[in-house]
Amino acid sequence: MRGFYFIIIYLWMLNGLTAQGKYLTKEGYVSFFSHAIVEDIKADNNQVLSIVDTQTGEIVVQLLMRSFMFEKALMQEHFNESYVESYKYPKATFSGVIKNIDGLDDLNLETEIVGTLALHGREKEISTKVAIRKKGDLLILSGDFSVEVADFDIKIPAIVENNIAKTIKVSFDLHHKPYP
Amino acid sequence: MLGKKAYWILSIIFIGIIAIALSFYMYNKPHINIQKTEAAYRLSAQELIGEFKNDELEANTKFSDQLLVVEGQIHEISTLKGNKVLALKPANSASSVICHMLPEESEKVLQLKEGQTITIKGVCTGYLLDVIMVRCMLVQ
Numbered sequence: 001m002r003g004f005y006f007i008i009i010y011l012w013m014l015n016g017l018t019a020q021g022k023y024l025t026k027e028g029y030v031s032f033f034s035h036a037i038v039e040d041i042k043a044d045n046n047q048v049l050s051i052v053d054t055q056t057g058e059i060v061v062q063l064l065m066r067s068f069m070f071e072k073a074l075m076q077e078h079f080n081e082s083y084v085e086s087y088k089y090p091k092a093t094f095s096g097v098i099k100n101i102d103g104l105d106d107l108n109l110e111t112e113i114v115g116t117l118a119l120h121g122r123e124k125e126i127s128t129k130v131a132i133r134k135k136g137d138l139l140i141l142s143g144d145f146s147v148e149v150a151d152f153d154i155k156i157p158a159i160v161e162n163n164i165a166k167t168i169k170v171s172f173d174l175h176h177k178p179y180p
Numbered sequence: 181m182l183g184k185k186a187y188w189i190l191s192i193i194f195i196g197i198i199a200i201a202l203s204f205y206m207y208n209k210p211h212i213n214i215q216k217t218e219a220a221y222r223l224s225a226q227e228l229i230g231e232f233k234n235d236e237l238e239a240n241t242k243f244s245d246q247l248l249v250v251e252g253q254i255h256e257i258s259t260l261k262g263n264k265v266l267a268l269k270p271a272n273s274a275s276s277v278i279c280h281m282l283p284e285e286s287e288k289v290l291q292l293k294e295g296q297t298i299t300i301k302g303v304c305t306g307y308l309l310d311v312i313m314v315r316c317m318l319v320q
Binding site for chain 1: 206207208209210211212240241244245260261265278280305306307308309310312314
């Protein structure tokens with residue numbers, strides 16, 4: 001259902017009367033970091049899809065859970081099979097609005113994004129600070145925010161409780177190009 | 181001769197060492213060796229995209245996290261953070277198979293040209309607007 005919703009938004013964005021103000025990347029970067037007593041765990045995803053409409057401030061970000069690359073194969077396996085259940089929930093989607101997008105002419109803008117993060121079959125309202133830069137024809141959005149593992153019904157077995165943090169730091173760096 | 185007690189202690193130590201070695205091996209288990217592992221499926225970029233467009237859920241179960249060999253025509257060659265990215269795009273298709281190449285493949289990719297038909301082997305992670313493949317290498 002979310003995929004359908006996303007495609008509708010996507011098509012609507014593509015079919016906008018004016019292509020002006022639409023930016024897209026298929027190679028956005030999202031990483032997450034878990035700091036716990038036993039170990040630090042980091043995973044990187046370089047295949048993030050993100051679409052921004054600078055006229056309305058709307059943004060849709062979608063990624064594949066399986067595109068997160070871990071240093072250790074076992075961690076990647078546990079992440080996909082036991083924690084986020086990628087076979088059942090292959091994607092995570094964020095859809096939201098960038099506030100004060102009109103101020104973007106300044107080239108550098110510190111503002112806020114408010115929206116919904118859908119992950120592991122759960123949805124959660126999220127607001128995060130974002131730094132927006134224009135570099136040549138690129139539109140760059142970067143920042144980080146924290147998510148509570150429990151908010152997304154991700155169950156961590158007691159035996160690895162000390163290996164995985166309850167709050168995960170998510171960082172993003174999205175370099176959009178004008179569309180088309 | 182060792183007593184019965186000593187045998188027990190030795191056995192327990194022996195089992196303990198094996199258990200520690202095994203868990204250490206599991207913990208440090210290497211990532212899939214693309215070159216040496218047999219691919220689960222061989223198909224064209226067009227077939228792969230078609231399967232995802234037709235039934236994304238089923239295609240996900242079938243192809244995601246699997247090693248695939250895919251043949252297709254290069255539409256675009258780009259570089260992301262030093263690594264090569266090849267987009268295999270069938271004629272009359274809006275979607276591509278986007279292949280993120282392994283770092284050691286960069287030099288070989290330099291010999292390739294857009295429009296050329298190639299075969300790659302890599303791990304499928306799913307479908308966004310395109311089919312995404314990671315840890316890819318060229319197959320001769």
